[in-house]
Amino acid sequence: MSSNMSQVTRHSSLSPCPVFINGEWRNLSGVATSPVFNPSRGETIAEAPMGGVEMVNEAVESAAAAFPAWRETPAVERARVLFRYRQLVEKNLDRICQSVTREHGKTLAEARGSVYRGIENIEYACGVPTLLMGDTLENLARSVDCETLLQPLGVCVGITPFNFPAMVPMWMFPLAIACGNTFVLKPSEKVPLTVVMIVELLEKAGLPRGVLNLVHGGRECVDALLTHPKVKAISFVGSSPVAKYIFETGTRHGKRVQANGGAKNYIVIMPDAEMSKTVEALSTAAFGCAGERCMAGSTAITVGAAADRLLPSLVQAARSIRVGPTDIEMQPDMGPVITAQHRDRVASLVASGEKEGAKIICDGRGARVEGAPNGFYMGATIVDQVRDEMTLAREEVFGPVLNVMRMEDLDGAIEAANKSAFGNGAAIFTQSGKAAREFKHRVKAGMIGINVGVPATMAMFPFTGWDDSFYGDLHIQGKEAVQFYTQQKVVTTRWFGDGVGDVWKK
Secondary structure: OOOOEEEOOOOOOOEOOOEEEOOEEEEEOOOOEEEEEEOOOOEEEEEEEOOOHHHHHHHHHHHHHHHHHHHHOOHHHHHHHHHHHHHHHHHOHHHHHHHHHHHHOOOHHHHHHHHHHHHHHHHHHHOHHHHOOOOEEEEEEOOEEEEEEEEEOOEEEEEOOOOOOOHHHHHHHHHHHHOOOEEEEEOOOOOOHHHHHHHHHHHHOOOOOOOEEEOOOOHHHHHHHHHOOOEEEEEEEOOHHHHHHHHHHHHHOOOEEEEEOOOOEEEEEOOOOOHHHHHHHHHHHHHHHHHOOOOOEEEEEEEOOHHHHHHHHHHHHHHOOOEOOOOOOOOOOEOOOOOHHHHHHHHHHHHHHHHOOOEEEEOOOOOOOOOOOOOOOOOOEEEEOOOOOOHHHHOOOOOOEEEEEEEOOHHHHHHHHHOOOEEOEEEEEOOOHHHHHHHHHHOOOOEEEEOOOOOOOOOOOOEOOEEOOEEOOOOEOHHHHHHHOEEEEEEEEEOOOOOOOOOOOO
């Protein structure tokens, strides 16, 4: 054990935030820390250690040492570990959701929905004996057979964001280890506690020592993972500038990288849309999870008369959203954002839109919550008459803010959406099959919704961001993720003999 690590002690008023290396839980000592808040209260609930190169070396070496035995473990046995893990996660669902709510600020309903999405990824990984099947062709040439094999890469790394403390890690490590790899997980320093919990459950499921390792840290930790010679692949979810850095640095050091970035998702509302359903879906898309998700519907483009039909009801719906603490039994409709600094950034972007000529028709800035005066609250906000040259239109806000742009026709709406540098998702609300087909064919985004406000895919389909929303070629989730976490081997076979079926003779 290294000099700056000690066995975990749990006698602090703050929640412990240990690392997990080679099957041992340890506290880091003698390192800088970063505060972990309960955003509903503005209170510090833990201190995340900022580990560095030495910690990363131990974790990667542990994973590398565990890899030979784990890759030789039959796929059905690896799947059985994940079946047990899935049962433990579901058994502890309420406890996990409470942890997500406490350190992130999601409502319990949002936390539950996100954890179930994580469970779906575990379930998908449980099918790995089928997912790893290759192709065969007998008599490719005379007496020559050919087959493909999918084999694991080695040590893989996951670097995850603050906005989904359980779900996004579960996008990564279940399938990676199911495919026979070993793994080092580095969660956001803003939300490290839920990850500790879900890794503990994987340990209880019987995962061998060293197959999954958990580290905490900031840029020094990330850079050490990106450049370590024994790391083979890196999965990342976060902002676009960081995604680009992760991709460029990782690939420059010979790693396979999938780096998911930010987004600016457009929702087009046609005049013939069913407005009550559209208002409901748009409110959820824009203000669900306090807007802190890369699939948030952050810009509504109204076409023709749709604005007059939509906006009065939408503003009424936004004003009725109850904002409050999510760590109590009586749940609000929307919780806080992650930090005071982030709240202030969101408010400043709204102010920039107003300064540049947009009109705020529902203002959630300065939200005050009785009984939680120090929480990081921002109410639902709608900004009308946004133009594509405005800062508010170009930057990812990542908060409960909906931009409204107005266009005369569908061509103008698609053109406006396609000006964005991002390309995660786009949606249209209409009763016209022709308009829907035109939209899905021409709009530049990887995930499209037709009368679906948040077209986030389930575990068996890839999460297909485009342009500045994704750096790499093989996406997270689905069959592409299986390809990402494996390498293909083609075997061509011919046996010499006097004839087919001859008995071996000396």
